[in-house]
Amino acid sequence: MIAQAIGGNLDYAVMLGYFVAVLGFGLYFGRYTKTTKDFFFGGQRFSWWLIAFSCIATVVGSYSFIKYSAAGFRYGISSTQSYLNDWFWMPILVLVWLPIVYYNKITSVPEYLESRFDRKTRVAATIIILFYIVGYIGINLVTLGRTLQTLLGWRIMTGAAVTAVAVALYVYAGGQTAVIMTDLVQGLILLIAGLGLFAGAIYHFGGFGEFWSLLPRAHKYAFSDFSSPPDFSFIGIYVQDGLANTGALMLMHQGFIMRFLSLKSVKDSRRMVVCWILVLAPLAAIATSCGGWIAKALVNNGELVTEPGDSFVKAANFLCAPGVFGFVLAALTAALMSTADSLINAVSAIFVNDIWKPYVKPASTDRHYLLVARITSLCAAGFGLVLVPIFMDKTLYSAHSMFTAAVTPPVVIAIFLGITWKRYTPAAAFVTIVGGAILISLSFVWPDALVGPFDFGMGPDSYDFMRALFGLLAAGALGVSVTLFTKPKPEEKIRGLVAGTQLDAMRRFKGAEPNRRPGEKVRLRVKIDRNLSGQNVVTLPQSALDKMAAEPGDLLYASHIRWWYGGLRSVHVKAGAPIESEDADLVRISPEDAASAHFTEGQQVVVEKIM
Amino acid sequence: MEMLRVWPIVCEFGIGAILCFVGIWCGLHGGYLNLKNADDRRLLFILIGGYFFLLGIMCIFTFLSPNWANGGSL
Numbered sequence: 001m002i003a004q005a006i007g008g009n010l011d012y013a014v015m016l017g018y019f020v021a022v023l024g025f026g027l028y029f030g031r032y033t034k035t036t037k038d039f040f041f042g043g044q045r046f047s048w049w050l051i052a053f054s055c056i057a058t059v060v061g062s063y064s065f066i067k068y069s070a071a072g073f074r075y076g077i078s079s080t081q082s083y084l085n086d087w088f089w090m091p092i093l094v095l096v097w098l099p100i101v102y103y104n105k106i107t108s109v110p111e112y113l114e115s116r117f118d119r120k121t122r123v124a125a126t127i128i129i130l131f132y133i134v135g136y137i138g139i140n141l142v143t144l145g146r147t148l149q150t151l152l153g154w155r156i157m158t159g160a161a162v163t164a165v166a167v168a169l170y171v172y173a174g175g176q177t178a179v180i181m182t183d184l185v186q187g188l189i190l191l192i193a194g195l196g197l198f199a200g201a202i203y204h205f206g207g208f209g210e211f212w213s214l215l216p217r218a219h220k221y222a223f224s225d226f227s228s229p230p231d232f233s234f235i236g237i238y239v240q241d242g243l244a245n246t247g248a249l250m251l252m253h254q255g256f257i258m259r260f261l262s263l264k265s266v267k268d269s270r271r272m273v274v275c276w277i278l279v280l281a282p283l284a285a286i287a288t289s290c291g292g293w294i295a296k297a298l299v300n301n302g303e304l305v306t307e308p309g310d311s312f313v314k315a316a317n318f319l320c321a322p323g324v325f326g327f328v329l330a331a332l333t334a335a336l337m338s339t340a341d342s343l344i345n346a347v348s349a350i351f352v353n354d355i356w357k358p359y360v361k362p363a364s365t366d367r368h369y370l371l372v373a374r375i376t377s378l379c380a381a382g383f384g385l386v387l388v389p390i391f392m393d394k395t396l397y398s399a400h401s402m403f404t405a406a407v408t409p410p411v412v413i414a415i416f417l418g419i420t421w422k423r424y425t426p427a428a429a430f431v432t433i434v435g436g437a438i439l440i441s442l443s444f445v446w447p448d449a450l451v452g453p454f455d456f457g458m459g460p461d462s463y464d465f466m467r468a469l470f471g472l473l474a475a476g477a478l479g480v481s482v483t484l485f486t487k488p489k490p491e492e493k494i495r496g497l498v499a500g501t502q503l504d505a506m507r508r509f510k511g512a513e514p515n516r517r518p519g520e521k522v523r524l525r526v527k528i529d530r531n532l533s534g535q536n537v538v539t540l541p542q543s544a545l546d547k548m549a550a551e552p553g554d555l556l557y558a559s560h561i562r563w564w565y566g567g568l569r570s571v572h573v574k575a576g577a578p579i580e581s582e583d584a585d586l587v588r589i590s591p592e593d594a595a596s597a598h599f600t601e602g603q604q605v606v607v608e609k610i611m
Numbered sequence: 612m613e614m615l616r617v618w619p620i621v622c623e624f625g626i627g628a629i630l631c632f633v634g635i636w637c638g639l640h641g642g643y644l645n646l647k648n649a650d651d652r653r654l655l656f657i658l659i660g661g662y663f664f665l666l667g668i669m670c671i672f673t674f675l676s677p678n679w680a681n682g683g684s685l
Contacts, residue, residue: 085623087661087665088662090634091631091634095635095637220679221616223620226615243626274661277661420633420637500641502638506643518648
C-alpha cells in the first residue's frame, strides 16, 4: 500500500476543488428536471456527442485505471482488449435494440420482457437486475473507498460515504440530466488526464520510439496468448468481457438503456455509438492502461520501483508536477462518480417503473412518481453504502462478482433471442433466465464437471472467465430447446418488439406513417402563441416545411442555435398546418413548450424533422 | 507465423462477423435499414468500414508492431 506518501497539499486541494465543482454542477441542473421523463431520460432531448462522452465516463469505472494499468504493467498493450470488443455488437444495438426500446417508449429492460413475453419473465428479470445493480453500486463504493484510502489515508467507509452522499445529492436534484452533464465533464477529465499522462511519458522518454524500445517484446501484442495465462488468456477475456459483459452493457444495463433513451432521436444514436465505440473507447483504453505501460518502461529504465497494482498512481506521481497529480487523482474520482450516478439513477427507474407503478400505486400523478424516484435514488445510494462493510470482506466481494457473472449471461441471451427470433417463446424466455441462472449457480458447486469442459486446457484458474462461456451456451441451449416444444406469442402481439418489425414500432411512436425523406435544418425566430397552448404543436411557414421535407403531423425538434448546449434547451413538437404570414422566419410555439425548452420571444432556434 | 497469435484475431473477428451479420440482416429484414436512403447506406458503410478498420489495427499490433526497430528508426 502506498498510503499518504504520494501527492502534496496542492494535489489534494485540486482534487477537493474538483469534487465540490462536480457536486455544484450536478445540483445546478436540477432546474431542468420537472417530470419523471426528465428524471429518467433527461427529457429525451440530448445530442449524440453529449451522450457519447457520458457513456464513456460510465464505462470507465473507479477500478479501471488501477485494474487496466496493472494488466498493462504485467502484459503490455493487450490490456486494451476489453475496450475493443464493442464494435461487433453495434449493428444489433443501432439497428434492432435501440429502435425497439426507443420507439416503443420502453422505460426498463423488465418492461420490454413483459411486452415481448409475459409478466413472470418480467418479475424474474426485475429481481435479478435490481440485485445486480444495487450490489454493483456497493462494489463501486468499496473500490473508491479503497482508492481514497490508498491516496488520502481515509478509512474505506469514510471515502465511500463521502462519495455516496455527493453522488446521491446531485442525482436526487437533477436526475438523468445531472448524470449526463456531470458525466460529460468527468469523461473529458478522465480522458485528458490519462492521455495527458501518456503524452507526458512520451516526452519524458524522448519520443515514442524510445518508449516503445523500453517495453519487452511480449508487451507489444494487441492480444494476449490464445489460452495462457489462465487469468489473462485471450479466450477467457473474450468470452467473459467481449461476449457476456459487452452483451450485458449493450442490451441489459439499465443505465445505458436510459442514456440511449435520452437522445433526441434514434438517428442521433447512430452517430453517438460510432463516436463512443470507434473513437472514445480506444482513447479510454489508452487512458486507463497507459499508466501500466509507462511504469513498465520506467522500471526497465531504472527510474521507478513499483508493483502492478500501484503502477498507475506511481507512474502519475513520478511524471506529474504538484497540482497536476491532483488533476489525475480527480480523474480517478471522476471515474467512480460517473459510474455510480448512472447505477443509482438506474435503480430508481426500475423501482418506480417495475415495482411502484405496477404493484404499489398504479395510476398516480407524475409528480408522485417523481418524488418516489428521488427518494429511491437516496435509498439506492444508502443500500450501496450498507453493502460496503459486507463487500470489504473479500470473500463476499468475490462472491458478488461471481454472482454477477452468473446472472448476466441468461438475461443477455433472453434479450438477444427475444429481439432477433420471432419464434422464441415466453416459456423459453422464463426458462432461459431462471434455468440458466440455476445452471450457472450449480457450476460453482461442480466447477470441474460443468465449466471444466470449456476451459481450453487452462484449468481451474480460468473458471472465473470461462464460466461466462458455459453460461452463454447453457442459457442458449435451454432457450432454443424449450422454444421448439412450446407455443410462440402470436405475431400481431410482438409487432414492433422483434427484428423485422422496427417500422411498426416507428408507426406506433409517431401515430402515423413515418416520414423518412431527407431534409435540412431551418433557422427560425420564436413567436410564443397562446392559441397553441396544450397542443404540443408548432406552426411554421410552408417554405420551412419544404426545406425540412416535412408535412403537417411530422415530429420536429427545435433547439437553441448554440450546438454546444447539446440539446439542453430544446423540445420535441409536432408540425401543425403551415401558416402564411408576413414574417417567413417565424415558428409559433405554445407557452408550455417554450418554457420547457427555455425559449424566449424572438429568440432564434434551429428546427429539424425527426420523422 | 505464430498461430497462437493468429487464433485470437480469427476468433474475435470471426464471431464478430457473425454478430455484425445478424444485426445487419435484422436491420434489412422488414426494411428498417433502407439502402435507398443515403443515411442508411452511409451507416452500412460505416459498420463494415469500422470492422475492417479494427481488423487492420489489430493486425498492425500483432504482426508489425512487435518488430518495430528501437528508437529513432520508427
